Amino acid sequence: MPTPQELRNLKIVTKAFGIPDSHKLATYQKRGGFEAFRKALTLQPAAITDEVKKSNLRGRGGAGFPTGMKWSFIPKDAKLVYLVVNADESEPGTCKDRELLAKDPHLLIEGMMIASYALGCKHAYIYIRGEMMREAKVVQGAIDEAYAAGWLGKNHPAAGGGGTFNLDITLHRGAGAYICGEETGLLNSLEGKRGWPRLKPPFPAIKGLFNAPTVVNNVETIMNIPEILTRGGEWFAGLGVGKSGGTRIVCVSGHVAKPGVFELPMGITFRDLIYDVCGGIPGGRALKGVIPGGSSMPPLDASEIDVPCEFDALMTDPRIKDVEVKPGVPFDLGGGRKLKTMAGSGGIVVFDDTTDVVALCARIMEFYAHESCGQCTPCREGSGWLARVCKRLARGQGEPGDVELLANIANGIGGNTICALGDAAAWPMLGFLTKFRADFEARIQPKKIGLPGRAGATTEAA
Amino acid sequence: MPLEFSAQSKQRVERLLTRYPTKQAALLPVLHVAQEEFGHLPDEVIELVSRTLDLPAAHIYGVVTFYTMFHREKHGRNELMVCTNISCMLRGAYPILEHIEKRLGIKPGETTPDGVFTLVEEECLAACANAPMMICGDDYFLDLTPEKVDVALDELRRRSQQQQPQPVGTKTIFGMGPNGAKT
Numbered sequence: 001m002p003t004p005q006e007l008r009n010l011k012i013v014t015k016a017f018g019i020p021d022s023h024k025l026a027t028y029q030k031r032g033g034f035e036a037f038r039k040a041l042t043l044q045p046a047a048i049t050d051e052v053k054k055s056n057l058r059g060r061g062g063a064g065f066p067t068g069m070k071w072s073f074i075p076k077d078a079k080l081v082y083l084v085v086n087a088d089e090s091e092p093g094t095c096k097d098r099e100l101l102a103k104d105p106h107l108l109i110e111g112m113m114i115a116s117y118a119l120g121c122k123h124a125y126i127y128i129r130g131e132m133m134r135e136a137k138v139v140q141g142a143i144d145e146a147y148a149a150g151w152l153g154k155n156h157p158a159a160g161g162g163g164t165f166n167l168d169i170t171l172h173r174g175a176g177a178y179i180c181g182e183e184t185g186l187l188n189s190l191e192g193k194r195g196w197p198r199l200k201p202p203f204p205a206i207k208g209l210f211n212a213p214t215v216v217n218n219v220e221t222i223m224n225i226p227e228i229l230t231r232g233g234e235w236f237a238g239l240g241v242g243k244s245g246g247t248r249i250v251c252v253s254g255h256v257a258k259p260g261v262f263e264l265p266m267g268i269t270f271r272d273l274i275y276d277v278c279g280g281i282p283g284g285r286a287l288k289g290v291i292p293g294g295s296s297m298p299p300l301d302a303s304e305i306d307v308p309c310e311f312d313a314l315m316t317d318p319r320i321k322d323v324e325v326k327p328g329v330p331f332d333l334g335g336g337r338k339l340k341t342m343a344g345s346g347g348i349v350v351f352d353d354t355t356d357v358v359a360l361c362a363r364i365m366e367f368y369a370h371e372s373c374g375q376c377t378p379c380r381e382g383s384g385w386l387a388r389v390c391k392r393l394a395r396g397q398g399e400p401g402d403v404e405l406l407a408n409i410a411n412g413i414g415g416n417t418i419c420a421l422g423d424a425a426a427w428p429m430l431g432f433l434t435k436f437r438a439d440f441e442a443r444i445q446p447k448k449i450g451l452p453g454r455a456g457a458t459t460e461a462a
Numbered sequence: 463m464p465l466e467f468s469a470q471s472k473q474r475v476e477r478l479l480t481r482y483p484t485k486q487a488a489l490l491p492v493l494h495v496a497q498e499e500f501g502h503l504p505d506e507v508i509e510l511v512s513r514t515l516d517l518p519a520a521h522i523y524g525v526v527t528f529y530t531m532f533h534r535e536k537h538g539r540n541e542l543m544v545c546t547n548i549s550c551m552l553r554g555a556y557p558i559l560e561h562i563e564k565r566l567g568i569k570p571g572e573t574t575p576d577g578v579f580t581l582v583e584e585e586c587l588a589a590c591a592n593a594p595m596m597i598c599g600d601d602y603f604l605d606l607t608p609e610k611v612d613v614a615l616d617e618l619r620r621r622s623q624q625q626q627p628q629p630v631g632t633k634t635i636f637g638m639g640p641n642g643a644k645t
Contacts (some may be wrong), residue, residue: 082623089588090585090586090588091586092547092548092549092585092586092590093547093548093549093586093590094588094590095588095590097588098588128528129588129596130494130531131531131543131584131587131588132588133597134600135602137600159545168481170482171479172490173488173490173491173495174529175490175493175494175529175530175531175532176530176531177529177530178528178585179527183534185555189490190487190490191484191487192484192486192487192488192490192515192517192523192525193487193489193523193525194524194528195529197527210483210484210487236517251590251591253549253552253553253590253591253593254548254552254553254589254590255552257552259565259590259591259592259593260591261591290550295586325463346547347590349548349549349552349590351552355552359551360548360551360552361608362476363546363547363548363551364548367547367585367586370585372530372587405506407491426514432623448561458543
């Protein structure tokens with residue numbers, strides 16, 4: 001087992017950072033590229049899925065679903081299977097996949113080759129966010145290089161597979177819609193439609209892209225696969241904490257001295273992250289709160305930062321307060337489960353005590369209102385309503401009852417929509433109200449009562 | 463005469479069609495090709511794409527209006543996408559946006575009268591560690607200050623006067639950090 005210091009320095013998916021020309025095939029091969037794929041070809045496809053299961057690799061796009069389990073949902077007798085890599089990174093505060101795509105696209109390609117071999121996929125797609133024009137060119141360049149060298153396409157001799165393994169990879173550019181990061185919205189978009197999420201079931205593993213069984217994985221998730229093959233699932237699982245294997249990439253932004261994208265041990269706490277890795281808060285100011293995994297996740301307040309930045313800890317650690325609908329009444333996640341927060345996409349946004357949290361929350365609500373796809377009424381109408389009331393409060397024009405109104409709207413959205421975008425608006429709304437209620441209440445104008453034209457008495461009505 | 467793709471675009475469309483099992487799946491990439499060639503996607507272009515892919519124009523219209531990067535109106539040669547989402551907001555994105563508005567004399571969604579710039583207030587552009595930031599095509603402008611904005615706008619204006627396409631990866635990027643800790 002690596003020592004804590006070794007673990008701190010261990011890089012799996014960010015190995016290429018800092019290497020000149022790291023995006024080129026020649027550089028990648030010099031670094032031992034495609035060795036893991038060669039090893040994969042000596043194994044049975046099912047053995048690879050088992051290895052990924054053993055590794056405790058969890059989806060790095062936001063939900064943290066076990067990757068090996070996702071793969072094992074593909075029916076054994078499926079003739080046509082698709083692998084789709086979700087590179088539609090757009091969760092506010094998240095900037096890891098863009099870096100990974102630009103710096104090590106061949107690691108992604110090798111990961112896709114191994115995954116495709118395990119899944120029986122012959123044509124894989126990378127759905128890249130439309131705005132990432134530079135990265136799209138880099139990735140397309142890498143794909144072209146891989147074709148030219150015989151790694152992709154038909155009968156590649158370089159792989160030593162004797163022509164038994166063929167894979168095509170197509171890069172597909174989105175066109176500006178956050179909702180296409182939702183896996184079924186992504187599939188619809190890839191099929192040439194509006195990016196409207198689909199009702200589940202059927203899940204993509206049964207009926208996905210072009211109605212065929214499909215696995216959708218995040219960029220970072222797939223980029224972990226070659227190392228898992230090389231060093232074994234057990235080794236990878238051993239690096240992590242509990243049921244979360246491997247390292248964790250975090251993108252720290254906001255009020256820290258040294259923001260950046262870092263690959264760190266899974267168990268690192270937010271305190272270490274902010275004060276050690278990122279050099280603390282500029283100007284020696286005090287911490288107000290942290291958004292732990294992209295803007296859709298309920299924030300932590302300054303008293304909750306000793307929790308590790310790990311999937312299960314953020315959902316269950318007793319040091320994190322339950323998100324409430326109103327004081328003393330926890331939000332019901334379904335079946336009586338309570339909501340704390342989630343590790344999400346690794347987008348960590350730090351804000352200090354000078355921050356106007358109401359304005360911050362209003363900006364988040366504005367984002368989800370803008371990005372709601374419009375299919376489900378609670379989300380389409382509710383997210384805009386949340387944004388309008390939040391903005392009113394942020395302007396200092398809040399009305400008595402606004403805090404309760406926000407909680408009610410959010411509670412009406414949560415769990416009542418086809419996809420998680422509704423929750424993505426509702427959860428942080430309730431989270432901000434739970435942790436920073438006083439900031440919201442301070443924006444309410446006392447209601448004037450009395451006869452029109454007379455100076456009425458003011459009171460904290462409602 | 464109905465509108466046609468140039469020979470080069472036609473070739474690109476042909477290649478795209480080999481990458482998907484259905485013609486419809488090529489819609490987004492073909493719309494990108496069309497917008498690159500024609501600048502925007504008015505009815506005639508939608509009809510051209512409809513003929514090319516055997517898809518109802520109404521379906522294409524629905525798709526075009528769903529995605530923010532497809533536009534029905536003419537845009538400036540440089541589309542300035544300024545992020546104002548939370549990470550950028552916390553580090554002063556709104557004053558930066560105001561500075562740009564003042565410099566260009568336009569609001570988000572508008573185009574300068576000379577057609578050089580269209581200003582867009584964007585959602586998170588995934589460069590949060592270098593906030594505040596904006597992009598223009600495949601150029602990133604990072605860790606923005608009003609001074610850096612001025613330099614960027616002058617450079618973009620100069621470049622669009624030259625009208626010369628720049629090779630990928632050679633353009634100015636501000637805020638390039640060491641060892642990949644930052645973009």
